[in-house]
Amino acid sequence: DSGVTQTPKHLITATGQRVTLRCSPRSGDLSVYWYQQSLDQGLQFLIQYYNGEERAKGNILERFSAQQFPDLHSELNLSSLELGDSALYFCASSEFSGLAEAKNIQYFGAGTRLSVL
Amino acid sequence: AQSVAQPEDQVNVAEGNPLTVKCTYSVSGNPYLFWYVQYPNRGLQFLLKYITGDNLVKGSYGFEAEFNKSQTSFHLKKPSALVSDSALYFCAVRDAMGFKTIFGAGTRLFVKA
Numbered sequence: 725d726s727g728v729t730q731t732p733k734h735l736i737t738a739t740g741q742r743v744t745l746r747c748s749p750r751s752g753d754l755s756v757y758w759y760q761q762s763l764d765q766g767l768q769f770l771i772q773y774y775n776g777e778e779r780a781k782g783n784i785l786e787r788f789s790a791q792q793f794p795d796l797h798s799e800l801n802l803s804s805l806e807l808g809d810s811a812l813y814f815c816a817s818s819e820f821s822g823l824a825e826a827k828n829i830q831y832f833g834a835g836t837r838l839s840v841l
Numbered sequence: 842a843q844s845v846a847q848p849e850d851q852v853n854v855a856e857g858n859p860l861t862v863k864c865t866y867s868v869s870g871n872p873y874l875f876w877y878v879q880y881p882n883r884g885l886q887f888l889l890k891y892i893t894g895d896n897l898v899k900g901s902y903g904f905e906a907e908f909n910k911s912q913t914s915f916h917l918k919k920p921s922a923l924v925s926d927s928a929l930y931f932c933a934v935r936d937a938m939g940f941k942t943i944f945g946a947g948t949r950l951f952v953k954a
Contacts, residue, residue, distance in 0.1 A: 726884060757942075767885075767931060767944040780941050814884055827873055827892050830942065832884030 727751065730815050730833035738841055742803040745836045749796055749817030755779070756798040757818075757830060758790055762811040773798055802838070810840045843868045845934050847945035854922045855953050862917040862948045864932030874915040875933040875942070876906055885931060891915060902926070922952045 727750035737743055749756050758770040760783075769782035773792035784790075787805075792798040802809060816830040844867045854860045866872055873892055877885040889900025896908045906917045915932060932945040 726886070728884070759944075766946040769941055769943070772941075782941060816885075827890070829875070829887045829890065830885075832877075832886070834882070834884045 726831040726833065728815060728817050728831050728833035730813075730836050732836060733834065734837045734839075736839045736841065737805060739805055739807060741805050741840075742801065743805065743838065745800040745802070745813050745815075745838075747798045747800070747815030747817075747833060749798070749815075750831050753817035753819050753831070754796065755818045755820065755828075756792055756796070757816040758784075758798070758800050759814040759816065760811045761814060761835070765811075767814075770800070805840045807840050810838055812837050843934055843941070843943045845932050845943050845945040847930075847932055847948045849948050850946075851949045851951060853951045853953065856924050857921050860919050860922045860926070860950065860952070862930050862932075862950060864915045864917065864945060865913050866915060866932070866934045867913060868934050872913075872915075873935045874906075874908065875935075876900065876904070876915075876917050877931045877933060877944075879929040879931065879947070881928075888917070888930075922950075924952050924954050926950060927952045 729748040731746045754775045757772045760768045770784040771790050772780040776792050787803050790800045812835045814835045816832045818828040818830045820828050846865045875890045876888040879885045891898045891908045899905045929947045931947050933942050935942050
């Protein structure tokens with residue numbers, strides 16, 4: 725068990741809908757990362773938060789947004805869903821930021837499987 | 842820009858034989874390199890990392906990786922494969938000035954009994 729909790733495990737919804745994925749990082753970890761894993765795109769970095777602030781952005785669509793709350797849990801919001809958004813969404817957490825961040829291990833949750841029908 | 846290449850989609854090896862999963866990278870400055878493993882229906886798990894120092898890094902479950910700066914490679918190795926090593930393996934790279942981890946496409950390792 726990595727200590728990172730993601731809910732829900734599975735989500736089935738329709739095109740055009742909006743969903744929220746939730747992540748609780750490991751105790752003490754200040755950084756949260758979101759990734760999308762699909763068969764054709766591999767593991768894609770979406771966005772990182774550190775202690776409530778956005779730190780880095782990857783290939784995140786404008787229809788997607790995220791935030792990290794004062795208790796350090798994070799939510800990834802996906803709106804106007806399309807069939808192509810069906811994927812596994814992973815959250816990861818790590819302890820540090822800054823230069824130490826680059827050396828740090830990321831701990832991954834079990835993921836949320838999103839199916840858009 | 843950073844990039845990682847895992848040239849093999851799948852590696853097949855017999856149990857008890859040595860295994861190698863290949864990874865090459867491109868990054869400005871000193872690379873920080875990682876290997877992660879993903880078992881079915883699970884998140885990624887950290888195996889090992891190279892930050893600095895000895896080019897041969899030892900990690901979890903008997904895995905090791907060799908950093909080769911001239912060839913910009915970081916191949917994952919294990920002297921004797923187990924059926925339970927069958928999984929999806931990801932190489933990843935970060936640079937010291939960036940906050941992004943770039944993952945390779947993954948290599949599926951299949952160990953046959």
